[in-house]
Amino acid sequence: MRQYLDFEKPVAELEAKIEELRQMASPGELNIADEVARLSSKADSQLRGIYAKLSPWQKTQVARHAERPKALSVIKALIEDFIPLAGDRAFADDAAIVGGMGKFRGHPVLVIGTEKGTDTETRIKHNFGMAKPEGYRKAKRLMELAGRFNLPILTFVDTSGAFPGIEAEARGQAEAIARGIEACLDAPVPLIATIIGEGGSGGAIALAAGNAVLMYEHAIYSVISPEGCASILWRDSAQAPVAAEAMRITAQDLKKLGLIDEIVPEPLDGAHRAPETALATLGDAVEKALKPLLGLPPEALKAKRRDKFLAMGKLAL
Structure with a gap:
């Protein structure tokens, strides 16, 4: 229904x-x-x-819609001959982050995504897309593997943020996220990141420091959730719509600010109503972003990535 x-x-x-x-x-x-x-x-x-x-708060609701395409749906639709890879080789396999090798429109690639799940059982299995340190260490391992085999990296982000539990903090959550960002920036291969739903905090950017950052039209990307921001500033999560407006979390605002590169159009009534169309459009956008990067040497790719993110912190004088 x-x-x-x-x-x-x-x-x-x-x-x-x-x-x-x-x-x-x-x-x-x-x-x-x-x-x-x-x-x-x-x-x-x-x-x-x-x-x-749509207002920013309404876009937040759309980005979280239960029927919106998730990372595994994207992989199934866009990646041929997908071979899943598991584990961080240190502690455990974190189901919140999925990844593996396959072919994207004829190109061998390595794919990583945050998976929220589609029903109660799968949401619990994937911890609602909130990764623990072993998840980010798995992502780092896979990025390094992609570098060794010269495989472009495609990431698909949909997470409210990294898991905030005490066990995650005890195992080095902040360090794992930082190492994930470092792995993105150091990858000697093209890295195309797409925010397909929620892009929440460091849990998102750990997979999204790419040569090109794409974003679905009704996705959101922010340092904290609107509810979290409202709880801090007004001590009232009911102020989330006001926070969403002030935080500039929409694809349209982020494109104007130069924080993302491209907006991927959704069907006029949202990706959740026409997922096949939305996924086909996403595939075209990823291919367009990837093609110009395929022939570049590793140092040029890393320099472009570094300069891109350093430029975000510059102030116009």
Whole structure:
């Protein structure tokens, strides 16, 4: 059953009415068919109008939608002959970060993603996409493997942030994230990062310090969640919509600020409503970003990456 967001309620009511009419209709009943067509057109128009002017908080809800394509969906759709690789060779395998080798449109690549899960069982298995130190160390190991075999790296980020539990802190969460960022910057191969849902804090940037950073149109990318920001500044998580507006977390704002390189268009009513179309568009965007980098030598790739992120900290005088 389709899940509707709060601001989609007018559309939900129309689509419920459409479904009711379809179940009541007899084959060939023209009047019902005409009414269904009219209501469908109205629902489509309303939905497009809503998604054309989403607020940052509404985009946050879209980015978290349960039916939105996740990292494993992206891998299944875009990567051929995928061979999963597991473990950090030190402590454990963290299911919040998935990775392995495969082919992307004819190019051998190494893929890494944060996976949230799609239902209760898989969300628990993947710890809701919140990686522990062993997850970031696994990602670092895979990036180093990609360097040895000259494989471009594709990362797909969808996480609210790194796991904040005491056991993660005890095992060196901050150090593991820092080493992940270091591995991104030191990779001697092209690295294309895409924020497909939530890009939360260091848990996201540990996989996203790439030559090109792409972002789905309705994804978000921020140093902290809107709820977390509101709790700190106003001591009231109900102020999350205000925080979302102030933090400039949308793809459109981040592109203007020069913090991401490209916005990947979504279907007009969101990636969760037309995932196949959204995934095909994502594949085209990744291919476009990857092609110019394939012939560059390792030092040039690392220099471009370094200069890109150093430039973000410069102030115009």
